[in-house]
Amino acid sequence: MFVILNAGVNSEGVMEVKKDIYVVGAALLRNNRILAAKRNPDRMLGGMWEFPGGKIQGNETPQAALKRELAEEFSDKIITGPQAAMEVHHEYTFGTVNLKVYYAKLLTQNFNLIAHSQICWVQSSELKKLDWAPANWPIIEKIAKTDLKRVNFDD
Numbered sequence: 001m002f003v004i005l006n007a008g009v010n011s012e013g014v015m016e017v018k019k020d021i022y023v024v025g026a027a028l029l030r031n032n033r034i035l036a037a038k039r040n041p042d043r044m045l046g047g048m049w050e051f052p053g054g055k056i057q058g059n060e061t062p063q064a065a066l067k068r069e070l071a072e073e074f075s076d077k078i079i080t081g082p083q084a085a086m087e088v089h090h091e092y093t094f095g096t097v098n099l100k101v102y103y104a105k106l107l108t109q110n111f112n113l114i115a116h117s118q119i120c121w122v123q124s125s126e127l128k129k130l131d132w133a134p135a136n137w138p139i140i141e142k143i144a145k146t147d148l149k150r151v152n153f154d155d
């Protein structure tokens with residue numbers, strides 16, 4: 001006997017195994033606010049708010065993937081800090097997104113947007129007002145409860 005994990009039944013009643021997608025996002029911090037980025041309308045989950053970042057490639061560390069993604073998406077350099085919340089495993093129709101989010105700070109501020117239509121610096125108390133991608137909610141809950149002044153970048 002064998003067990004298929006991560007499987008579901010699609011709309012035609014056929015069992016399918018969801019593909020695992022490993023994603024990393026940056027909770028960029030500035031003046032106790034967090035940067036939210038709105039996905040371009042033509043992308044998967046278009047129009048929803050997310051943390052800038054993307055898929056981890058090959059043997060990349062999450063931090064290396066974040067630096068690469070921020071350079072690609074914003075033309076910006078960052079430093080990374082602690083993980084903002086536990087990893088989230090969220091099943092979308094197209095696969096299971098395994099999302100890790102790290103606090104980060106910008107070393108440059110070009111914001112040369114190619115994947116996003118809008119960015120916005122959001123106070124903790126306003127975070128839950130945005131239409132976040134579904135996988136992000138447990139992370140938003142955790143960040144909203146965190147004292148952002150105490151996030152430590154010294155390690």
Ligand SMILES: Nc1nc2c([nH]c(=O)n2[C@H]2C[C@H](O)[C@@H](COP(=O)(O)OP(=O)(O)OP(=O)(O)O)O2)c(=O)[nH]1
Pocket residue numbers: 021023024025044045049050051052053054055056069097099133134135136
């Ligand atoms: N970057 C990012 N992606 C997220 C978040 N929340 C969430 O559900 N996702 C989903 C959306 C996508 O299905 C997936 C990330 O893929 P992506 O399309 O942004 O990744 P990528 O930049 O590597 O894109 P590509 O080159 O493969 O098109 O994770 C988030 O906060 N940030």
